[in-house]
Amino acid sequence: MADGWQLACDTYQRAITASEVESKTDPETEPYRSKYRARELLREVRALLGPGAEEESGEGQAGSQEDEGDEGRLLAARLAVIEFRLGVNHTETEEMSAGEEHLVKGVRLLERYRLSHDCVSVYIQGQNNLGILWADRGEIIIAQTYLESAESLYCHYMKKIGKPPLDPDEHFTPEEQRLTEQERAKRFERVYTHTLYYLAQVYKHLKQDEKAAQYCHTTLQRQLEYDGYNPVEWAINAATLSQYYLGKQCYMEARHCLAAANVIFSKAGQIPSPGAAKENEAEQERLDNLRQKKAEIARCWVKYCLNLLADARKKLEDNIGELDVDLQEELKTERKKQEDEKEKGWKKAVLFGSSDVYDSILAVEEKVDCSLPLDFKEAREIFLVGQNYINEAKEYFQLDGHVTDHIEVIQDHSALFKVLAFFEDDYERRCKMHKRRIDMLEPLCKELNPQYYLLVCRQLQFELADTYYEMMDLKVAIGNKLDEMDSHTVKKINSLAQSAIKFYEMFLDSLRSPDKKFPEKLEDDVLRPALVAKFHIARLYGKLITADGKKQLENMQISLSYYTFLVEYCANNEEAIKSVETELELSKEMVALLPARMERLRIQMSSFS
Structure with a gap:
C-alpha cells in the first residue's frame, strides 16, 4: 500500500509539473501537448487511489458515509483534488463542459466535509473556478452564486476554526515536505483574494459599481499584504479603480x-531603452x-x-461662467477651518x-x-x-500608430489649458492659453482624413470654433476697456470671428449628405452641437466690425438667416427645443429685432448718399 501511495504522489507531482512548467514550452503546432499528458497522469492517480475510486468520484458517495470518519473524509478530499485538477485542465484546453463536470464532482464530494481543515481550500477553489467558468459563459448570476458561496464559506471557516487549512497539493505530498503553517495561511488567503477579485468583476458586470469598487480595493490591498500579484497588472487595476x-x-x-x-x-x-531590446523579440514585446x-x-x-x-x-x-470672487473668498475661509478635518479624513x-x-x-x-x-x-x-x-x-501614444489615443491625449491637454484659463484674471494671458490650444488642435484637424476619422474631425472642428469664439470675446472685452479701439484690435477681433465661423461651417458641412444638402432632421448626437453652431455663427456675424454700411447690412442679413434657421427648425421639430432653450429664446428676440435695425441702417445709409 505504501508503494502504491508513493506512486500516486509521484504521478501527481509529474502531472503538476507537466501542466504548469512543461506546458510553457509546448510547440505552437501542439499547444496543449503537456496539458493532455497531465490529464492522463491525473487519471492514473485517481485509479491508484483504490478499486472504488472511480465510482466514488462519479457518484459522490465518499462524502455521504458519516461512519467512515477520517478515512472517508481523506479519500473524499484526495478524489476532490483530482477532480478539481481535471476540471481546471479541461477548462485550460477549452473543453468547458467537461471542465464543469469535473469541478462539480469535486465540490459535491466535499459538501459534507467543506468546513474541515483538509477540505475547505479545495472546496473554495472549486467554487471559484465554477464562478469563473459561468462568468465566461455570460451567466453572471450563476457565477455570482458560486463566488458568494465561496466567500461565505471562507468567513464561516475563519470565524469557527481559523486554523490555516491544508493546501490541495499537500494531499499528495509526503508529511516531511508539507508546508509550514505560515505558508499555508498565505496560500489560503490568496485563494480568498481570488474569490474577492472575481466577485469584483461580477459586481461590475451587474452594474453594482460601489460594491465592485469596494471588492476591487480590498483585493488590491490583500494582494500587497500576501505578496501575490503581478506589479504591472496590480498598478493598472489600481489606476482603473482611481x-x-x-x-x-x-x-x-x-x-x-x-x-x-x-x-x-x-x-x-526599469524600462530598458528601445535600442537595448531591438535584438530580442520577446524583450521588445515586454x-x-x-x-x-x-x-x-x-x-x-x-x-x-x-x-x-x-x-x-x-x-x-x-x-455667466466667470469666477465668482465673493464665493472664492468664502470657500478659502471655509477651507482654513477644515484643515484639522483633513487628517481625520486620511x-x-x-x-x-x-x-x-x-x-x-x-x-x-x-x-x-x-x-x-x-x-x-x-x-x-x-x-x-x-x-x-x-x-x-x-x-507612447504617438500619432503614427496610435491615432485615436494620441488625439484624446491632445484633447485632454487642450482641456487642461481651457480650465486653467478660467482661473486667470488677465484677459491677455487667458488669450495666450487659448492660442496654445489652437496650436495643438489645428495641425491635427488638417492632418486627419474625415473619411476615416469623421467623428474625431467633428470634435476638433467644433472645439477649434469654440476656442476662436472665446478668444474673440476676450479681445472684445479688452477692446471695450480702451477709449477707442485701434485698428489692430479691430483687425484681430474680425480675424478671430472669421476663424470661428470657418470651423463652425466646417463642422456643419460635415453633416451634409453627399449631394451637399443639409439634413432636414438632425440626429440626436449632433442636434445640440449643430444648432449651437448655427446660433454662434449668427452671433459672430453680428460681432464683425466694419465701417462699410453695405458690408454691415450684409453681415446682419446673414446673421438673421442663421437665427431664423434655429427658430424654424425648433418650430418644425419641437423635441429639439429642450436642447437649446436659451439659444432659442435669444434667437427669437433677434429675429424680431434685426429687421427693424436693418431698416434703420438702410435709411441712415440713404440719407448719406
Whole structure:
C-alpha cells in the first residue's frame, strides 16, 4: 500500500509539473501537448487511489458515509483534488463542459466535509473556478452564486476554526515536505483574494459599481499584504479603480490609488531603452507592453488633474461662467477651518501596503493636492502635474500608430489649458492659453482624413470654433476697456470671428449628405452641437466690425438667416427645443429685432448718399 501511495504522489507531482512548467514550452503546432499528458497522469492517480475510486468520484458517495470518519473524509478530499485538477485542465484546453463536470464532482464530494481543515481550500477553489467558468459563459448570476458561496464559506471557516487549512497539493505530498503553517495561511488567503477579485468583476458586470469598487480595493490591498500579484497588472487595476473614485469626486482615494499604481509599477523593473531590446523579440514585446501600461497610468493621472480642475470651476463659476470672487473668498475661509478635518479624513481612507510601501506612496501623493483649487496659483500646480503626465502619455501614444489615443491625449491637454484659463484674471494671458490650444488642435484637424476619422474631425472642428469664439470675446472685452479701439484690435477681433465661423461651417458641412444638402432632421448626437453652431455663427456675424454700411447690412442679413434657421427648425421639430432653450429664446428676440435695425441702417445709409 505504501508503494502504491508513493506512486500516486509521484504521478501527481509529474502531472503538476507537466501542466504548469512543461506546458510553457509546448510547440505552437501542439499547444496543449503537456496539458493532455497531465490529464492522463491525473487519471492514473485517481485509479491508484483504490478499486472504488472511480465510482466514488462519479457518484459522490465518499462524502455521504458519516461512519467512515477520517478515512472517508481523506479519500473524499484526495478524489476532490483530482477532480478539481481535471476540471481546471479541461477548462485550460477549452473543453468547458467537461471542465464543469469535473469541478462539480469535486465540490459535491466535499459538501459534507467543506468546513474541515483538509477540505475547505479545495472546496473554495472549486467554487471559484465554477464562478469563473459561468462568468465566461455570460451567466453572471450563476457565477455570482458560486463566488458568494465561496466567500461565505471562507468567513464561516475563519470565524469557527481559523486554523490555516491544508493546501490541495499537500494531499499528495509526503508529511516531511508539507508546508509550514505560515505558508499555508498565505496560500489560503490568496485563494480568498481570488474569490474577492472575481466577485469584483461580477459586481461590475451587474452594474453594482460601489460594491465592485469596494471588492476591487480590498483585493488590491490583500494582494500587497500576501505578496501575490503581478506589479504591472496590480498598478493598472489600481489606476482603473482611481477613475471610479473620480466619478464619485473622492479625490483623496483617487490620488492614493494613482500614487500606489506609480510605486508598484516601478517594481516591474526599469524600462530598458528601445535600442537595448531591438535584438530580442520577446524583450521588445515586454518593453512595448511596459511602455504602454506606463502611458495608460499617466492618462489616468491626467484625468485626475482635469477632473479636479473642472470640478473646482463648476463650484466657483457664476451664472455667466466667470469666477465668482465673493464665493472664492468664502470657500478659502471655509477651507482654513477644515484643515484639522483633513487628517481625520486620511484615517478613514483605505490605505495600501505596509509601512515601507506606504512611505513611497505618500511621497508621490505630496506632489499633487487632492483639494479643489481655489485660485490661479493652486490651479496652475495641478495643471503642471497634469501636463507632465500628458508628455509621458505622448511618448507612447504617438500619432503614427496610435491615432485615436494620441488625439484624446491632445484633447485632454487642450482641456487642461481651457480650465486653467478660467482661473486667470488677465484677459491677455487667458488669450495666450487659448492660442496654445489652437496650436495643438489645428495641425491635427488638417492632418486627419474625415473619411476615416469623421467623428474625431467633428470634435476638433467644433472645439477649434469654440476656442476662436472665446478668444474673440476676450479681445472684445479688452477692446471695450480702451477709449477707442485701434485698428489692430479691430483687425484681430474680425480675424478671430472669421476663424470661428470657418470651423463652425466646417463642422456643419460635415453633416451634409453627399449631394451637399443639409439634413432636414438632425440626429440626436449632433442636434445640440449643430444648432449651437448655427446660433454662434449668427452671433459672430453680428460681432464683425466694419465701417462699410453695405458690408454691415450684409453681415446682419446673414446673421438673421442663421437665427431664423434655429427658430424654424425648433418650430418644425419641437423635441429639439429642450436642447437649446436659451439659444432659442435669444434667437427669437433677434429675429424680431434685426429687421427693424436693418431698416434703420438702410435709411441712415440713404440719407448719406
